[in-house]
Amino acid sequence: MAPVEIRELTKRFASVEAVKDLSFDVEPGRVTGFLGPNGAGKSTTLRALLGLVRPTAGTATFDGRQYEQLERPSTHVGAVLEDAAFHPGRSGRNHLRVLAVTGGHSQRRVDEVLETVDLTSAADRPAKGYSMGMRQRLAIASALLGDPQILILDEPTNGLDPPGIAWMRELVRRQAADGRAVLISSHLLAEVAQSVDDVVIIAKGRLRARGTLEQVLGGDEVASTEVRAREIDRFAHALEAAGHRVERNGDTLLVLGVAAEQVGEFATREGVTLSYIAPRGRSLETAFLALTGEPESPPADTGAAG
Secondary structure, three states, X not given: OXXXXXXXXXXXXOOEEEEEEEEEEEOOOOEEEEEOOOOOOHHHXXXXXXXXXXXXXXXXXXXXXXXXXXXXXXXXXXXXXXXXXXXXXXXXXXXXXHHHHHHOOOOHHHHHHHHHOOOXXXXXXXXXXXXXXXXXXXXXXXXHOOOOOEEEEEOOOOOOOHHHHHHHHHHHHHHHHOOXXXXXXXXXXXXXXXXXXXEEEEEXXXXXXXXXXXXXXXXXXXXXXXEEEOOHHHHHHXXXXXXXXXXXXXXXXXXXXXXXXXXXXXXXXXXXXXXXXXXXXXXXXXXXXXXXXXXXXXXXXXXXXO
């Protein structure tokens, strides 16, 4: 049994079907990216998982139990939703102290999580004076307070500057390395690609793909090749005449869907000398657009998440 299991989850709001028959798992020791365009159903799924909305059908459970069935839930699940709020006049430290009391956690844990999110120096300042990035760190500290084995982070890099984003990336990888199951919902695809092990992509409330990052990106099936050559114009025309799709950026060509070995052989046949050739995998952005651009296509179950 996976720490997080979504099974045939459906949620309707009047005539709007926000989520339809959605199923996936979040495994321990791994970071799962939960991706989809605006209105895809990500927030509805997370809110159903955390007991904030009731599913129309299906289940969303932690170790086989609904959130409201968990005893001391903050010791099992830590969550940061996009609309995290704080009392503006309360310091960051006192905010965490209140949560520690209500959750039955040691006050010593407050100092530990403040250090984890690098907020100790600002802990006694009122939260109203915090920057967006500091507020995000405080929200993450709140999620970590009960030392949970499951973390759910909705847009965790909101308000963070580039060093903060790098810090977040290291934090989630560290949490997974310690055996926790981490679920990240985000629209920042480039950041997700550097942080996650598994990917779940939805559009219009329906599953489009799930599996490891490599499986969803497509691996060798969608390999492309980057090349540079002195006769770049002639080589580009020859490739296009042979039916290959080519993208050009200055003196560099990206030959889509063709492995480097095949491009090299083609250049030899055309008598073109290449100054540079290297394989290039499909980006998460490309895979995302391909998977969400065909709303009527069936979901691609590329992993064993059933």
